[in-house]
Amino acid sequence: MGSFLLFRLVHGLVVVAGVVLLVSVMIHIAPGDPAMLLVGDSPVPREQLEQIRRDLGLDRPIAVQIVSNLVRFARGDLGSSLRTNRPVLSDLTRVIPSTFMLAVSGMFIGIAVGVPIGVLAATRRGEWVDSLATAFGVLGISLPTFWTGILAIALFSVQLGWFPTGGQGEVRMLVLPALTLGWFAAGALARILRSGMLEALSQDHINVARAKGLRERTVVLKHALRSALIPAVTLVTVQFGALLSGTVIVETVFARDGLGRFLVHGILQKDFPVVQGAVLVIAVIYTAINLFTDLVYLQLDPRLRYA
Amino acid sequence: MRRRMMTIVAVAAVLAFQQTALTAPLPRVGGTLVLATDEDADRLDPNLSGQRASTIVYTQIFEPLILRDPKDKAFKPWLATSWQASPDGKTYTFRLRQDVKFHDGTPFNAAAVKFNFDRTHNPALSTRCVGCALGFYDSAEVVDPFTVRVHLKSPWAPFLDALTTAYLMVSPTAVAKAGDRDFGRQPVGSGPFRFVEWIPNDRIVLERNPDYTWSPAVFTHRGKAYLDRVIYKVIPEPSSRVAALETGEVQLVRIVSSEDFQRLVKDARYAPVVGLLPGVPWTWAINTTKFPTSELAVRQALNLGIDREIIAKAVFRAFQAYGAFRPAYTLYSPVSWAYDKSAEPYSFDRARASSLLDGAGWRAGPDGIREKAGQRLEIYLVSWEHGVPELMQAQLRRIGISLRVGILDTLSVNAAQRRGESHMGAVPASRTDPDILSLLLHSRNVGGGFNFSFVKDPELDRLLDQGAIETNLAQRRQFYVRAARLAMERAYMLPVHTRDNIGLASTRVQGLRFDAAGLFPMLHDVWLAP
Numbered sequence: 001m002g003s004f005l006l007f008r009l010v011h012g013l014v015v016v017a018g019v020v021l022l023v024s025v026m027i028h029i030a031p032g033d034p035a036m037l038l039v040g041d042s043p044v045p046r047e048q049l050e051q052i053r054r055d056l057g058l059d060r061p062i063a064v065q066i067v068s069n070l071v072r073f074a075r076g077d078l079g080s081s082l083r084t085n086r087p088v089l090s091d092l093t094r095v096i097p098s099t100f101m102l103a104v105s106g107m108f109i110g111i112a113v114g115v116p117i118g119v120l121a122a123t124r125r126g127e128w129v130d131s132l133a134t135a136f137g138v139l140g141i142s143l144p145t146f147w148t149g150i151l152a153i154a155l156f157s158v159q160l161g162w163f164p165t166g167g168q169g170e171v172r173m174l175v176l177p178a179l180t181l182g183w184f185a186a187g188a189l190a191r192i193l194r195s196g197m198l199e200a201l202s203q204d205h206i207n208v209a210r211a212k213g214l215r216e217r218t219v220v221l222k223h224a225l226r227s228a229l230i231p232a233v234t235l236v237t238v239q240f241g242a243l244l245s246g247t248v249i250v251e252t253v254f255a256r257d258g259l260g261r262f263l264v265h266g267i268l269q270k271d272f273p274v275v276q277g278a279v280l281v282i283a284v285i286y287t288a289i290n291l292f293t294d295l296v297y298l299q300l301d302p303r304l305r306y307a
Numbered sequence: 308m309r310r311r312m313m314t315i316v317a318v319a320a321v322l323a324f325q326q327t328a329l330t331a332p333l334p335r336v337g338g339t340l341v342l343a344t345d346e347d348a349d350r351l352d353p354n355l356s357g358q359r360a361s362t363i364v365y366t367q368i369f370e371p372l373i374l375r376d377p378k379d380k381a382f383k384p385w386l387a388t389s390w391q392a393s394p395d396g397k398t399y400t401f402r403l404r405q406d407v408k409f410h411d412g413t414p415f416n417a418a419a420v421k422f423n424f425d426r427t428h429n430p431a432l433s434t435r436c437v438g439c440a441l442g443f444y445d446s447a448e449v450v451d452p453f454t455v456r457v458h459l460k461s462p463w464a465p466f467l468d469a470l471t472t473a474y475l476m477v478s479p480t481a482v483a484k485a486g487d488r489d490f491g492r493q494p495v496g497s498g499p500f501r502f503v504e505w506i507p508n509d510r511i512v513l514e515r516n517p518d519y520t521w522s523p524a525v526f527t528h529r530g531k532a533y534l535d536r537v538i539y540k541v542i543p544e545p546s547s548r549v550a551a552l553e554t555g556e557v558q559l560v561r562i563v564s565s566e567d568f569q570r571l572v573k574d575a576r577y578a579p580v581v582g583l584l585p586g587v588p589w590t591w592a593i594n595t596t597k598f599p600t601s602e603l604a605v606r607q608a609l610n611l612g613i614d615r616e617i618i619a620k621a622v623f624r625a626f627q628a629y630g631a632f633r634p635a636y637t638l639y640s641p642v643s644w645a646y647d648k649s650a651e652p653y654s655f656d657r658a659r660a661s662s663l664l665d666g667a668g669w670r671a672g673p674d675g676i677r678e679k680a681g682q683r684l685e686i687y688l689v690s691w692e693h694g695v696p697e698l699m700q701a702q703l704r705r706i707g708i709s710l711r712v713g714i715l716d717t718l719s720v721n722a723a724q725r726r727g728e729s730h731m732g733a734v735p736a737s738r739t740d741p742d743i744l745s746l747l748l749h750s751r752n753v754g755g756g757f758n759f760s761f762v763k764d765p766e767l768d769r770l771l772d773q774g775a776i777e778t779n780l781a782q783r784r785q786f787y788v789r790a791a792r793l794a795m796e797r798a799y800m801l802p803v804h805t806r807d808n809i810g811l812a813s814t815r816v817q818g819l820r821f822d823a824a825g826l827f828p829m830l831h832d833v834w835l836a837p
Contacts, residue, residue, distance in 0.1 A: 030718070031718065031719055031722030031723075031726075032717075032718030032719060032721050032722045033718075033721055033722070033725060034718075036721050036757075037717060037718065037721070038349075038358075038435055039357055039358070039435045039437060040357050040358035040359055040360075040435070040437060041358075041359050041736075042357070042359075042437045042438070042736055042737065042738060042743075043734070043736050043743065043746040043747060043752075043756075043757035044357070044435075044437055044438075044441075044746065044757070045441060045442060045746060045751075045752060045756065046751060046752045046753075046754075046755050046756030046757075047441065047442055048434075048435075048441045048442075049755060049756060050755060051430060051433050051441075052433045052435060054433070055433035056433075080488075083349045084349045084350060084491075084507075085350060085488050085489070085491065086492070086507070091507070094507065146544075150544075150546050150547070150550075153546070153547060153550045154546075154550065157550055157554050158550050158553045158554055161554065164554070164556060165542075165547055165550045165551045165554055165556060166542065166547055166551070167509065167540070167556075168509060169509075252543050252544050253544045253546075253547055254547065255509075255540070255541060255542040255543065255544070255547055255551075257506075257507065257508040257509055261508065261543075262508075268716055268717070268718060269718070270718060
C-alpha cells in the first residue's frame with residue numbers, strides 16, 4: 001500500500017507539471033494582444049501600447065516569455081494578474097472556497113436526488129415511476145445549465161421572490177445555483193445507477209440472498225446497491241472534478257466568484273499568470289480526485305485488493 | 308368685510324402656493340443605491356487605469372480639475388477655479404480651490420496636482436489611462452501652494468478635454484502608504500463618495516464623504532451627497548442583471564438587451580437611462596491594404612450598399628425611441644461638436660454601388676457574387692456581436708458582395724485585425740474630443756496601434772495633426788470636419804449606427820444625470836424616493 005501511494009504521488013506530480021507546461025505554451029501562442037484589451041474599450045496611441053507591452057514583457061520573443069514565466073512559476077511565485085495586479089495566490093485562495101462550496105452543494109443535491117431516483121427506477125422498472133425518473137434524468141443531462149439557471153432565477157427569484165438572483169456570502173444565495181448544478185449531476189447519476197442496479201439485480205448472489213429469506217429491501221439496498229455503486233462512484237468523482245473546474249456557467253449566471261470564471265476570464269484576456277495558477281489548481285484537484293477514487297475502489301471492490 | 312375677504316383670499320393663496328410647493332418632491336437624504344455592472348473594475352487608480360468598468364466606479368471617488376458641463380459642453384471649474392493657456396499652447400496654468408481635502412485628510416494643493424501628473428506619466432508605471440497626454444506631457448511646476456503650471460513638449464489641443472476625464476486627482480500620501488501597485492485596491496480621492504471595500508468580482512462599496520463641501524457649480528446642490536452608500540454589484544449575465552432589477556436587489560442597470568429594455572420600459576416602476584455618446588459611432592475599420600477592399604470602388608460600394616436605417620431599426624428599435632442607436636453616415640456621432648453633415652457623402656444607393664463595381668470590372672458570377680480576373684468579391688468581417696453583421700451580409704449580397712462573418716471573442720477579433728486577416732472589423736470609440744479620429748486613422752498608429760484600416764494618408768495626417776494643435780475652437784472644428792469628409796470620401800471606414808449608453812433604472816432613482824461623455828453617472832445629486 002505504501003509503495004502504491006508513493007508511486008501514485010510521483011505519477012501525479014509528473015501529470016500536473018506536464019499539464020501546466022502544456023497550458024503555458026498554449027496560452028502564449030494563442031492569438032491576440034493582451035495590451036489592447038488592458039486599455040479597455042477605447043483606443044490609445046501606439047507608443048502607449050508599446051510601453052505597456054514592454055512593461056508586461058510582451059515585446060520579447062514568445063519562447064523567452066514562456067521560459068521566463070515557467071521559471072518564475074517553478075520558483076513558487078505565482079505572479080500577479082496582468083489586468084488587476086492582484087497576486088494570483090490571493091485570487092486563488094478567494095475563489096477556491098467559493099467554487100468548492102458550490103460544487104459540494106451541487107454534488108450533494110445530485111447524490112441525494114439522483115441515487116434514490118436511480119434505485120427507484122430500477123426496482124420499478126417498466127412502470128410509470130421508471131419513465132418519470134428516466135425523463136428527469138435525461139432532462140437533467142440535456143438541458144444546458146445556462147438555461148435552467150436563468151429559468152430558476154425567473155421563477156424562484158423574480159416571480160416567487162423566494163431566493164435572491166445570485167451573489168455570494170449567504171446560504172440563500174447558494175440554493176438556486178446548487179439546484180441548477182444538482183439537477184445536472186442527479187440526471188447522470190440516476191441513469192448510471194439505474195443501469196448498474198438492473199445489472200446487479202440480475203446477478204446470482206441476489207437470488208441467493210432472496211433464497212436465504214432476506215427482506216427485499218435489504219437485498220436491494222445492501223447487496224445490489226453495493227455493486228451498482230462502483231460505476232456510480234467513478235461518476236461522482238469525475239463529476240466532482242468537473243464541477244470544481246467547470247462551474248463557470250453557473251457562476252456567471254448567478255454572479256458568483258469562482259475558479260471557473262477566474263480561469264475563463266484569464267484565458268479570454270491572455271492573462272498568463274492567472275491561467276497558469278488556475279490550471280495548476282485544477283490539475284492538482286483532478287489528480288487528487290483520481291487517487292481518491294482508486295482508494296475508494298479498493299474499499300468497495302475486494303477483488304482489487306489482491307491484484 | 309372687504310378686509311376679511313382680502314385676508315381669506317390671501318390665506319387661500321398662501322395655502323395654494325404651499326400645496327404646489329409640497330407636490331414637488333424634496334430630495335430625501337439617505338439610502339443605498341445599488342448599481343449592476345457587467346464587469347469588475349481592474350484598478351481604482353485613475354493615474355494608471357482607463358477601463359470603463361473602473362472609471363464608472365472611481366469617477367465618484369476622485370475629481371478632475373475641470374469638467375465639461377453636460378448641458379452646454381463648455382469647460383467649467385471643479386478643483387481648479389480658473390485656468391489659462393499660453394498663446395503657444397504649451398503651458399497651462401491652473402489656480403486651485405483651497406478648501407479641498409482628500410479622504411485621508413491630506414490637503415489638496417499644487418504639489419498634489421504635480422504628483423498626479425508625474426505619476427500618470429512615469430514610464431516605469433506604464434499607465435493604461437485613456438486619453439491622457441502621453442508623449443506631450445513634459446513637467447508640472449508648483450508656482451505657489453495653490454497654483455500649478457503644466458508644461459507640454461508641444462502644443463496639444465485635446466489637453467483640456469483630457470483634464471476632464473483622464474486626470475482625476477489621487478491623494479499622494481495614500482499612494483506613498485499603499486505603494487504604486489496596490490493603491491488601486493485602496494483608493495483615496497477627494498470626491499463626494501469614499502471607498503469602503505472591494506470584494507473582487509462581487510461588489511465595490513462606497514459611502515458618502517461627510518466632509519464634502521466643494522461641489523462644482525454643475526452639481527445641482529451644494530454640500531454632501533444625498534445617498535448614504537453606493538454599491539456596484541458585478542452581474543455578468545445580462546438576464547440576471549435585469550432579474551436583479553425586477554426583484555429590487557439593484558436600482559440601476561447598465562447594458563440591457565433590446566428585448567428586456569422593451570419589456571420593462573413599459574412598466575411604470577422603471578425608467579430608461581440614456582447617455583448619447585460623442586466620438587466615433589459604431590464603425591467598421593476597412594483594411595485598405597488587403598484585396599479586394601484595397602480598391603476604392605469596393606469600399607465605396609460597401610458604404611452605399613447597406614441600408615443603415617433598416618439595420619438600426621431591426622437591431623435597436625427599442626432604444627431608438629430615446630434618440631439612441633440612430634443610423635450613422637459619418638465618423639462623428641451627431642452629439643459630437645465636430646459633427647457636420649458635409650462629411651456624409653453616402654446615402655443608401657444600390658444602383659450607384661452596382662455601377663461603381665461594374666466600372667471597376669466586377670462582373671456578376673454564376674451565383675450572383677461578382678468576380679474579377681478569377682477572384683470572387685469576398686470580404687471577411689470580424690466582430691464580437693451578432694445582429695448588424697448578418698443584416699449587412701444579406702444586404703450586400705444584393706449588390707453581388709459575399710460577406711463572410713466571423714463572430715469571435717475580443718482577443719480573436721483583435722488578432723484577426725492586427726494580422727490583417729480580416730477585411731473589416733469593429734472599432735467603437737467614444738470620446739468627447741474629436742482627436743480620437745487620429746487614433747484610428749493616423750499613419751503613426753498603424754502596426755501595433757488602433758489604426759486597423761492600415762491607412763497612411765499624408766493629407767489626412769496633416770489635417771489631423773493641425774487639428775491637434777489648433778487652439779481656436781472654430782478653426783479646430785474645421786480641421787476635423789475636413790478630416791472626416793476626406794476619410795469618408797476615400798471610404799477608409801464604414802460607419803453604421805451610433806453607439807449609446809442605455810440602461811434601466813427604478814423610478815425610485817431621482818436626479819440621475821450623466822457627464823458630458825454620456826457614460827459616467829454623477830451620483831452626488833442622486834437620491835432615492837421611498
